[in-house]
Amino acid sequence: MVIVRAAKLKKSYGPLLALDSISFEVGRGKIFGLLGPNGAGKTTAVKILTTLVRPDGGTAEVAGADVLRSPEKVRSLIGYVPQELTVDPYLTAREHLRYYADLYHLPGAVRETRTPELLSLLGLEGHEDRRARYFSGGMKKKLDLACGFIHQPPLMVLDEPSLGLDVQVRHDVWRYIEKLRDQGTTVLLCTNYMDEAERLCDEVAIIDRGRIAAMGSPAALRSDLKRDVVSVEVSAANDRHAEKLAALERAVAALEMVRETVKDGTQLKIYVERNEIALPQILNSAAALSVPIHAIGYSRPGLDEVFLHHTGHSFAERNEHHG
Numbered sequence: 001m002v003i004v005r006a007a008k009l010k011k012s013y014g015p016l017l018a019l020d021s022i023s024f025e026v027g028r029g030k031i032f033g034l035l036g037p038n039g040a041g042k043t044t045a046v047k048i049l050t051t052l053v054r055p056d057g058g059t060a061e062v063a064g065a066d067v068l069r070s071p072e073k074v075r076s077l078i079g080y081v082p083q084e085l086t087v088d089p090y091l092t093a094r095e096h097l098r099y100y101a102d103l104y105h106l107p108g109a110v111r112e113t114r115t116p117e118l119l120s121l122l123g124l125e126g127h128e129d130r131r132a133r134y135f136s137g138g139m140k141k142k143l144d145l146a147c148g149f150i151h152q153p154p155l156m157v158l159d160e161p162s163l164g165l166d167v168q169v170r171h172d173v174w175r176y177i178e179k180l181r182d183q184g185t186t187v188l189l190c191t192n193y194m195d196e197a198e199r200l201c202d203e204v205a206i207i208d209r210g211r212i213a214a215m216g217s218p219a220a221l222r223s224d225l226k227r228d229v230v231s232v233e234v235s236a237a238n239d240r241h242a243e244k245l246a247a248l249e250r251a252v253a254a255l256e257m258v259r260e261t262v263k264d265g266t267q268l269k270i271y272v273e274r275n276e277i278a279l280p281q282i283l284n285s286a287a288a289l290s291v292p293i294h295a296i297g298y299s300r301p302g303l304d305e306v307f308l309h310h311t312g313h314s315f316a317e318r319n320e321h322h323g
């Protein structure tokens with residue numbers, strides 16, 4: 001069942017094309033990430049879905065409700081934690097949660113159990129009765145998330161949920177988001193972080209300059225590049241190691257799975273289509289040639305390489321242009 005459906009969304013700000021025909025769908029109970037550098041259009045896309053921005057073209061629906069025709073219905077289905085901090089400096093942490101709980105007509109008993117749970121999850125215990133004006137930036141973000149999590153709507157929209165969080169809380173937040181997903185909540189999130197997309201998202205849309213460059217599960221996006229690396233290191237203690245490594249290079253270069261080999265001292269890097277298939281073949285070749293293996297490793301390219309492959313420029317470079 002599809003919960004979010006965005007079709008050919010377009011949005012311009014003056015001469016700037018922020019969204020250039022974006023389409024994606026999010027299935028119920030999935031964590032879907034919009035991953036892209038600064039200025040890619042992620043926030044614009046989620047603002048259209050949360051009815052805060054009107055698209056110039058295209059359609060967007062949440063659980064079948066159109067954002068332009070039924071904005072109230074759409075809003076009732078969504079919990080939204082925006083990218084910018086929204087806390088009120090004069091309210092305490094506890095007052096914030098009470099305010100949001102009332103806003104969503106949460107029963108008092110539910111509010112009273114969830115409030116300490118969320119404040120503890122986000123590492124705000126001990127600060128319940130302090131006003132948010134005395135909070136650090138990270139603490140304000142934590143409070144924003146706690147407010148967003150107080151009611152449990154069918155769709156949570158989180159714009160950069162871990163921006164400004166320390167490592168421990170970041171991991172706690174990820175686990176909490178997974179727990180929501182496992183209980184059936186659909187999660188749409190925007191992120192600038194490869195590791196967040198990789199760790200958390202069932203599916204990601206890589207977005208750059210208002211367009212979707214690639215879409216799929218992080219694992220599929222990485223393996224589709226067909227640039228896995230197997231690296232073999234020979235023992236320098238063996239006086240025939242250089243000769244053996246050269247022989248191994250010749251042997252593996254003839255294997256069908258192997259695309260390229262690079263020798264560097266005692267190490268041979270073998271670029272292959274799929275390391276799970278290539279690895280046993282490489283090991284067989286090494287055994288047949290009695291190669292003195294010291295270490296062997298394999299890895300798959302990261303989402304940064306996926307981004308580079310599909311857009312022609314690096315993620316970090318794009319971030320700098322906008323930073």
Ligand SMILES: Nc1ncnc2c1ncn2[C@@H]1O[C@H](COP(=O)(O)OP(=O)(O)OP(=O)(O)O)[C@@H](O)[C@H]1O
Nearest residue numbers: 013018036037038039040041042043044045083192
């Ligand atoms: N209200 C606005 N008025 C004018 N331009 C805007 C407005 N909102 C966004 N933009 C522009 O639209 C483009 C996309 O912005 P958006 O906020 O959607 O990017 P983003 O992917 O969320 O980036 P970030 O990672 O920095 O949050 C940017 O070039 C931005 O300057």
Ligand SMILES: [Mg+2]
Nearest residue numbers: 042043083190
């Ligand atoms: Mg943004």
